[in-house]
Amino acid sequence: MDCLAIRIFVESGSRLIATTMLSFCCYHRAHAKTDSTMNSKHLANGFYESSLRYSDRPALSIDGQEVSYGQLAHFAQGLSQQLQAECQNDDVHLTAVFGQRSQTTYAGILAALFAGHGYVPLNPDFPINRLQGMLERSQCRSMIVDKHALSSLADLLDGGCQPLLVILPDNLQLLELRERYPQHLFRSATDVSSSQVRKPCQLGHTAYLLFTSGSTGIPKGVKVSHENVCHFLQSAQARYQLSYKDRVSQTFALTFDLSVFDLFLAWGAGACICVPSAKELMKPGKYINREQLTLWFSVPSTALFMKTFGELKPDKYTTLHWSLFCGEALPVELANHWSLAAPNSVVENLYGPTELTIACTVHRFRSDDRLQYGEGGNKSNLVPIGEPLPGMQAMIVDENFEKVAVGTQGELMMTGPQLTAGYLNDLEKTGESFIHLPDHNETYYRTGDSVIRRTAKAPIEYIGRLDNQIQINGHRVELGEIESIIRSVGKVDEAVAVGWPQTENGIGGVVVFVQAPKFDRKLIFANLKSHLPNYMTPSRIEVVERFPINSNGKIDRNALIELLAETQK
């Protein structure tokens, strides 16, 4: 049975039988000759297996060239040996990977995992203060740096972090760094001795550590275990059935956990990940066809860009078999435009916070979803978030954590093998979000998302956030974090951030309101650069005489948004 037949079979609705068939005829076939490493759960095992089986096939297409599994494995192995040689004590630790969208960064992630370390992606586009905080709080003792990050390295190290092993495969000029920072140990690629690729070290528990926006002004660290992520990847592979013939998009920043799907689902199947440049990502139509992508996965905003730039025309992307979206609400009309542009692909909407590992629910879009969920009445105009992935359980509750009746809106709580252990060194925040419910054995994660199941058989639909978190271009943004930083750098008593402008699929940016007669706009913006990444930086600051107050005596954010809408008219 080929993959297309299986897809049709799955779509026909015989899910149980189909899944059983899938697991026998494909999953086991693909892994028939695996050794014991496949039984142990480790994020890099899939890549390792593929590097043995598909050594000459492409693992990575980047900057106009293809890198084979053999080459990438060899590069990663060399870096991994350096990590292992210099970090010989037994307690398992984390390695920062400072870079983006480069061969070194991808090899660096693999190297950390091969060495038995978890990886911590650091994005060179982020402000230095934010990066310094992440490096310090993660307690990384080693770091791999790519060419994009070289210019920010000195600023990062000037923050006075713990002694580090710093590996710079793209830089041979280490003398100056060694003199300037004697507390750190610097190594270049020439220090790497070539050797045979070895099975990943299975010591560590953590696969990766990511930071998400935190309402108090400090990003929250989420440690994701090999168990968490391998469970997800197994469900995803059973669903998407990738093979060595597939070419998978790599649209997500490495600091965004959806990138783990791109990399490791593809590598586990022997497929090639294709990395568009930042600009191609904004208008990727030509890229999709040039690279003959078979799986597309991005935030819905990218589809919105393509629609705006005239790239979502019918029958344009015929090589795609799968079109997946996650990270933001997916408007029904946008999904429909996409499915017409990529007529051979199945369009799916995935949902999941970092705390629940990549994605934990999924809905398959069908053209009649337009009637079901499209505009009109009390319909959301959004594609539902669907059903939990295998092993995951969803519960919709009211404010007392009591299950709500079908057809009633409530907060989505989830649990299952993808549930992470909580926030890094933050018991208070962990306690607020990872809840032990009475009469339930499992700990549930409070998603903060308001959802509804309209009938017992209907999929879960996303309604909105229950707090002040918004999504900008897929990035999770706590408005409280922006407010806290404006208060501190602007020395104002109160600042209120709102998501603005509102776009078809969410929010396009941030506007901040202050209630201060005098404040130094220039000073605030000059300081914000070192605290907030671009997507969180307010486009402007508005002064109001007095904040509007709602009936609960709280600042009325909706009234502020209305104010912006009126000004626009």
Add this chain to the structure above:
Amino acid sequence: MTAEDIKLFIIESLQDHLQNAGVDPKSLTDDFDLLDSGLIDSMNFLHLVVSIEDRLGIDLNFEDLSPEEMTKIGSLCHHVQLQINDE
């Protein structure tokens, strides 16, 4: 509407960004890249395009413009002007 008028409209639309970044609008030459310069991000660029469309009352088509050229002020203005002429 000339390419120069379109440029003025872009500058007016990006006034907040220029002010926040301390960039003098006079320094915006044709090869100034709105994204590479860090002045705006892709999301802001999308809003800019939508506001140009709203202002002109036409749907712009960027299909033939490469991602590299699209965000340079000169080629963006030129492209928009060509489409106005086609209308």
